[in-house]
Amino acid sequence: MGAPNPNDLVQRVLAGEIRAGARLMRMVDDRTPGVTEYLKQLHPHTGKASILGITGNPGSGKSTLTDQLIRHYRAMDLRVGVIAVDPSSPFSGGAILGDRIRMMDHATDPNVFIRSVATRGTLGGLSRSTHDMVHILDAMGHDVILVETVGVGQDEIDVMRLAHTSMVVLVPGLGDDIQAIKAGILEIADIFVINKADNPMVDRTIADLRHLQSLVSAHPDWLPPITTTIAIRGEGIDTLTEEITRHRAWLEESDTLSLRTRDRERHILETLIRSQLQEHVQTLLDTKSDAIHESLSEGTLNPYTLSETLLSEMDLLRSVEPGPVEASED
Amino acid sequence: MGAPNPNDLVQRVLAGEIRAGARLMRMVDDRTPGVTEYLKQLHPHTGKASILGITGNPGSGKSTLTDQLIRHYRAMDLRVGVIAVDPSSPFSGGAILGDRIRMMDHATDPNVFIRSVATRGTLGGLSRSTHDMVHILDAMGHDVILVETVGVGQDEIDVMRLAHTSMVVLVPGLGDDIQAIKAGILEIADIFVINKADNPMVDRTIADLRHLQSLVSAHPDWLPPITTTIAIRGEGIDTLTEEITRHRAWLEESDTLSLRTRDRERHILETLIRSQLQEHVQTLLDTKSDAIHESLSEGTLNPYTLSETLLSEMDLLRSVEPGPVEASED
Numbered sequence: 001m002g003a004p005n006p007n008d009l010v011q012r013v014l015a016g017e018i019r020a021g022a023r024l025m026r027m028v029d030d031r032t033p034g035v036t037e038y039l040k041q042l043h044p045h046t047g048k049a050s051i052l053g054i055t056g057n058p059g060s061g062k063s064t065l066t067d068q069l070i071r072h073y074r075a076m077d078l079r080v081g082v083i084a085v086d087p088s089s090p091f092s093g094g095a096i097l098g099d100r101i102r103m104m105d106h107a108t109d110p111n112v113f114i115r116s117v118a119t120r121g122t123l124g125g126l127s128r129s130t131h132d133m134v135h136i137l138d139a140m141g142h143d144v145i146l147v148e149t150v151g152v153g154q155d156e157i158d159v160m161r162l163a164h165t166s167m168v169v170l171v172p173g174l175g176d177d178i179q180a181i182k183a184g185i186l187e188i189a190d191i192f193v194i195n196k197a198d199n200p201m202v203d204r205t206i207a208d209l210r211h212l213q214s215l216v217s218a219h220p221d222w223l224p225p226i227t228t229t230i231a232i233r234g235e236g237i238d239t240l241t242e243e244i245t246r247h248r249a250w251l252e253e254s255d256t257l258s259l260r261t262r263d264r265e266r267h268i269l270e271t272l273i274r275s276q277l278q279e280h281v282q283t284l285l286d287t288k289s290d291a292i293h294e295s296l297s298e299g300t301l302n303p304y305t306l307s308e309t310l311l312s313e314m315d316l317l318r319s320v321e322p323g324p325v326e327a328s329e330d
Numbered sequence: 331m332g333a334p335n336p337n338d339l340v341q342r343v344l345a346g347e348i349r350a351g352a353r354l355m356r357m358v359d360d361r362t363p364g365v366t367e368y369l370k371q372l373h374p375h376t377g378k379a380s381i382l383g384i385t386g387n388p389g390s391g392k393s394t395l396t397d398q399l400i401r402h403y404r405a406m407d408l409r410v411g412v413i414a415v416d417p418s419s420p421f422s423g424g425a426i427l428g429d430r431i432r433m434m435d436h437a438t439d440p441n442v443f444i445r446s447v448a449t450r451g452t453l454g455g456l457s458r459s460t461h462d463m464v465h466i467l468d469a470m471g472h473d474v475i476l477v478e479t480v481g482v483g484q485d486e487i488d489v490m491r492l493a494h495t496s497m498v499v500l501v502p503g504l505g506d507d508i509q510a511i512k513a514g515i516l517e518i519a520d521i522f523v524i525n526k527a528d529n530p531m532v533d534r535t536i537a538d539l540r541h542l543q544s545l546v547s548a549h550p551d552w553l554p555p556i557t558t559t560i561a562i563r564g565e566g567i568d569t570l571t572e573e574i575t576r577h578r579a580w581l582e583e584s585d586t587l588s589l590r591t592r593d594r595e596r597h598i599l600e601t602l603i604r605s606q607l608q609e610h611v612q613t614l615l616d617t618k619s620d621a622i623h624e625s626l627s628e629g630t631l632n633p634y635t636l637s638e639t640l641l642s643e644m645d646l647l648r649s650v651e652p653g654p655v656e657a658s659e660d
Contacts, residue, residue: 036634043632057387265626265633270615272637277607285600296595302373303595304366307602 042139049138053163061195064231081137127158173201197228372469379468383493391525394561411467415479457488503531527558
């Protein structure tokens with residue numbers, strides 16, 4: 001096989017070729033050297049997709065909802081990309097699709113591209129991988145990109161910051177659920193979805209949520225609407241997609257879109273820097289592995305002193321002057 | 331007030347004084363300059379506490395279980411420290427104790443020290459703060475330290491790696507719950523606790539879990555036992571604590587304890603290095619903020635190129651030779 005011709009692969013991705021997109025994604029997964037060059041070349045062709053984030057606890061029905069949203073946008077003849085972010089083992093590195101299998105109904109539709117992303121055990125790695133996948137789907141010409149995550153950790157919050165519109169999915173009657181949501185996700189939700197809304201507790205959940213909203217106002221002039229769905233029967237999806245459209249219109253009219261895009265790019269920049277530094281530190285620690293092992297097992301140095309020593313030895317904490325950022329030649 | 335006399339504060343922490351411990355923890359929270367010096371001085375006096383991790387999804391009854399474990403160890407006249415790790419908002423930085431309020435029954439017991447830790451929005455920050463708090467509780471002479479986290483994110487997995495014995499709490503009948511647990515936590519669980527075991531689905535949950543265990547064997551010679559509890563009525567706590575004792579004995583007998591301690595110290599070292607680098611990068615990004623803003627809004631540079639440029643300008647990706655780690659003078 002050999003390395004693909006860079007221009008050729010980029011052109012094929014831009015033409016929306018599924019095999020080329022999948023290949024580039026595998027290269028991202030494997031951190032193939034030079035993959036960043038391809039991503040750079042795609043950059044001028046991105047920014048057209050509408051990126052929708054969906055999060056919620058396990059069992060809230062996110063995947064069924066994602067499935068319904070795919071159906072909705074496909075009925076409008078839009079191309080849909082899906083990134084399923086999987087919590088994965090820090091040891092085996094494996095991703096488990098679980099009940100997302102039901103999305104596989106769309107596996108034969110060439111206008112639906114579904115990809116999972118695993119954490120791979122590296123801090124910041126999840127957010128970075130997800131960004132790169134979204135970037136590729138965008139360049140391939142997908143109109144709508146759905147990013148589905150589980151839970152309320154920092155990783156998931158970082159991932160949700162990549163979206164234009166973030167939906168938080170809840171189920172009625174779980175006080176603890178709202179408790180957890182409240183803490184981490186409330187402020188990043190643009191739309192709340194109460195799924196499984198045939199549960200009699202639904203009114204109580206709406207009331208609880210409105211109360212929480214009155215305590216925390218994230219956007220000065222966008223009060224996140226609370227929609228109800230029964231995803232398994234397809235009920236409430238039209239109202240939900242209308243709210244998504246209304247949110248997008250608000251983003252554009254209020255100039256929040258350009259602010260959010262800038263915020264997003266800055267966030268991506270930080271993610272890239274972090275993940276590169278992270279990889280670098282890992283290499284350095286591996287290089288120094290024997291010496292570290294010795295110091296720790298002899299008990300001659302405590303981890304606090306050792307970390308300072310290593311950082312100073314690596315000369316990583318040098319200061320830098322403010323000033324312009326010059327593009328390096330490449 | 332002024333800065334406390336370092337030796338005095340360290341001596342008071344080592345004497346187990348609650349106000350001194352609380353003060354040092356606040357300094358950790360605020361990242362007060364010089365706080366690392368205090369932590370270093372505590373280091374030789376740590377390593378005696380038994381650190382127990384407890385994790386599970388919201389609603390699994392972790393806090394009630396923690397409360398029962400506190401009662402159990404207090405009845406044995408042991409000093410107990412509790413770190414409640416709260417998912418917190420990346421925007422407001424606030425931590426919410428939620429139903430952990432029930433632990434406040436112990437607020438007047440001078441031999442129970444309860445502290446919450448929030449993520450503060452920094453990658454690796456949660457793990458680092460938790461480690462520092464555990465370190466202080468250990469130095470203060472607490473015999474048992476309970477670390478309670480929510481969920482299955484990378485942050486939580488990192489936090490659980492600080493524990494000697496990790497418990498994963500499940501409730502019967504949540505297939506999705508097991509699905510999520512399976513992905514992230516299965517391999518770090520030393521003991522499974524099925525709480526709310528008066529639910530008729532409990533046998534099914536045990537069978538599911540045993541099946542998962544047959545697929546993933548984390549430790550070659552420790553099969554994590556599955557215990558059942560009804561924490562709200564205190565049922566099953568004795569069996570659970572016996573399993574905790576049995577696990578500790580196995581750790582010591584099999585020499586796994588020293589391996590785990592070394593692994594833990596290396597993990598802490600990595601956490602310290604990451605969090606220091608993270609803070610450093612944040613400072614650099616702030617310093618370069620105007621230039622970054624300009625490049626991104628003019629669209630002259632894409633984030634990929636920009637991150638490389640910044641990293642090379644900061645000279646952060648220099649290579650390093652393998653060799654001994656020398657303590658710097660301090």
